[in-house]
Amino acid sequence: MKKLALALAASAATLFSFAVSAEAADKTKVCFIYVGSKTDGGWTQAHELGRQQLEKELGDKIEAPFLESVPEGPDAERAIERMARSGCALIFTTSFGFMDPTIKVAEKFPDVKFEHATGFKTAANVGTYNSRFYEGRYIIGQIAAKMSKTGTAGYIASFPIPEVVMGINAFEQGAKSVNKDFKMKVIWVNTWFDAGKEADAAKALIDQGVDILTQHTDTTGPMQVAQERGIKAFGQASDMISAGPTAQLTAIEDTWGAYYIKRVNALLAGTWKAEQSWDGLKDGILTMAPYTNMPDDVKAMAEDTQRKIESGELHPFTGPINKQDGSVWLKEGEVSEDATLLGMNFYIEGVDDKLPQ
């Protein structure tokens, strides 16, 4: 049902955006494909803001059409292929589920360049890019441990994929670095985007004594509940301060603009190569919304940690770290490899939840 709706919306959007972008053929075309609506207030909106920044910066040399609400699956392949056919020189496909379609289309169009967000498959003309979200999650874990009076935080999680598990572990690492006994309750809502369900989860967590909330889902539902119930929370993907003026402590913001500008500049200069890019706080692909609603000493700690992560002095996953079952994962001083993080399917010691399999 929903898929059908999205498919119709996608084909309508296809017709529309191509009608709009048919002119000005002498500029280089850099195209974007979104999985959601450009005003979703979270993931897709962050990419859209990046695209707008790109247009502002390089608008005299390029044009940047986009397709929104493209469902993952066969429709995605068709949409990407149409973009490739329409003369796009570089196409950003901005959802994990676009991975295989991107690879398939890339085989047919060896002269077109592709960049796929959050995936792991590459080709001569397909690069990947991702953001080290876990760096931000370490910082908010520290803040949570400092700010919580009940010593328990609530974590609203979407799906048990490595990205999300990595976030939970990073949060736990941060919290543990401040308070060894800090507890965390996790609720899996099995959706990225259901304001009602996310809010239900938030209420259940608060009713069970949680006084700080963090989420790995995309709506402002939980933030709104936090505001209403007078507790603190962290924003996700976009700054959510308008939903929680006195609740939001900070937010992990995705700021793709700098990356898009860097890559398009490389394209224009003829130096573009397919790469596997995984940038973090220091590259500006990830930023922290202003630290608010907290005492100065907590703010100072957060800023200090952020500085240390940016300078490379601190890696959130530095040993000694045990897995949840008590077995050793990282020895003293050992730093996790990226590959382990990208495929993370285990909890670290201290996480009080059973990982859904």
Place this chain on the structure above:
Amino acid sequence: MTMTIAILLTVITAATPLVIAAIGELVTERSGVINLGVEGMMIVGAVCAFAAAQMSGSPYVGALAGVVAGAGYSLLFGFLTLTLVANQVATGLALTILGLGISAMIGENFVGAPGIKMQPIAIPGLSQIPFLGPLLFRQDLFFYLSMALIIGVNWFLFKSRSGLKLRAIGDNHASAHALGIHVLRTRYLAVLFGGACCGLAGAQLSLVYTPQWVENMSAGRGWIALALVVFASWRPWRLLAGGYLFGAVTIGQMHAQALGLGIPSQLLSAMPYVATIVVLIAISHNRRTTLINTPASLGKPFVPER
């Protein structure tokens, strides 16, 4: 005690939109029309309610706008299926798809706008009763309306003459027509009532449940409401019980997870649907009760002979 109240309050908030949307659809189906556009009418109601509340500054204006939008949108369904005799199932599905698209379009400028929450109204005296007071008498308008709708519809269907006529049409429109009952007019009104209820349920989502507008925020609740009607075998009180059961399971699974009971969350999420299937098997097992409660003309087109 306070925790029990807090949990029950969230159950009520979760159940109310289901009950309101389902009771509207129940009346529609009792008249022999099946409208699968519940999800679409809800989402259109939600976006219009949010927009009207933003522009007027009053959540009550918003709720009214939701009702009007839902009813207006259902009129389209009525025209297509009753006047033009289009297939009801296909038209209803189209209504849902269209509704999701239209609402996204209308709502584009309202994404991220801080919502206006409808505040509870405490009923003097009654709201002071321990335990029951805060649960039942310190609620928002939507809760009171949902209860009034259940009582009202139950009375209307089984105690009033018009209700008897409506059920007669739903059971056998040809006979009802022969008796001189206005089949199409009654069905139009039943469809409009269903649409208005769905619009109201949508307004609850964007004004109380999560006072904000996000695309596709009904997130399948319209389909649950549709299932509820069958679950309740077209009886209002059973529908109320079913709605609260669904609400309790929704909230209960969150608490089970937060307590770390170790029951798979996917299994818990599926519970309401499992319950529906079990009830369906139970009611279809007994042929007599099935025949009594299911509107016999459900989904069948009616073309008056001229």
